[in-house]
Amino acid sequence: MTKLAIMSDLHIDLNRFSEFEIRTLRTTLIDKKIDHLHIAGDISNHHTEVSLPFLNSLAQDFEVTYNLGNHDMLDLSDTEIETLDFQVYNLGQRQLLAFHGWYDYSLSPEPIDQIIRRKKTFWFDRRLNRSLGDAQITERILTKLEEQLNKLDTSRLIIAMHFVPHSRFTMTHERFMPFNAFLGSQKFHQLFSAYGVADVVFGHAHRSYGDTAIDGVTYHSRPLGYIREWDLTIDFVSNHPELNPTGTWNLSKRYNLVKNNPDYQAHKRSHLSQELEKSMTVFDG
DSSP states (O other): OOOEEEEOOOOTTTTTOOHHHHHHHHHHHHHTTOSEEEEESOSOSOIIIIIHHHHHHHTTTSEEEEEOOTGGGTTOOHHHHHHTSSEEEEOSSSEEEEOOOOOOSTTOOSOHHHHHHHHHHTOGGGGSOOSSOHHHHHHHHHHHHHHHHHHSOGGGEEEEOSSBOSGGGSOOSTTTGGGGGGTBOTHHHHHHHHTTOOEEEOOSSOOOOEEEEETTEEEEEOOOOOGGGSHHHHHHHHHOGGGOTTOOOOHHHHHHHHTTOHHHHHHHHHHHHHHHHHTOEEEOO
16 A cells, blocks of 8 residues: 555645745655655645645655645636545555535534624635535535445545534634534534445644544544644743743734744744644555
């Protein structure tokens, strides 16, 4: 089997990936003897202008594949999104099924009209041009997913998707719970469990859950997320309280306090490879 690494939520534009970050990622993958890198969505906000050159650069050293997240869809039509959906890759003794996923509001108890109003006001996806409603999109994806699962040996299948497949992985902080509506749907888990899928990797929520087994399905979630959320940033601020005189735990404020600090920049350079490695789910050949 090919040695596979799956990552998600790199957000290379918002995280300002430069030549150094890309070189560090490449070196980290080589050191781990990775043959195939799959990115499970949210590479950048601009698929053609930003993501594709990045992917093509990495493809000089690895087999590189991906599925889309909601941020990747910003410049794309429904036809382009569907063309990139549901790809199957052979990994020797196993296969990788990659698809985008979506959400149907079912992970939130709030009334639908309230959810839609919040989406139109706050959520990134209000900027996307989707021709169907969210529940309709999800139902179409679930139908296609079941068609694929009927064709494949699910006991040896690795699935990569962007959105959240189970309520276990929803937000619990009161401030963020309203956004659970846009995370995913447990209907994905119901299919995975029914068809005996072994491994599922996902991202989107920017929270690492490691490996979690539910109803025979092992879920893997280690999204990289925004730089303000990285362990290296949180650790640096925590270890330098003099740079955070108010003691704020707001991640954006904490990052803004140190982002131009030379010591933080040096810390970032020395710890970036470790941060990237922690954000990989690796399947050994």
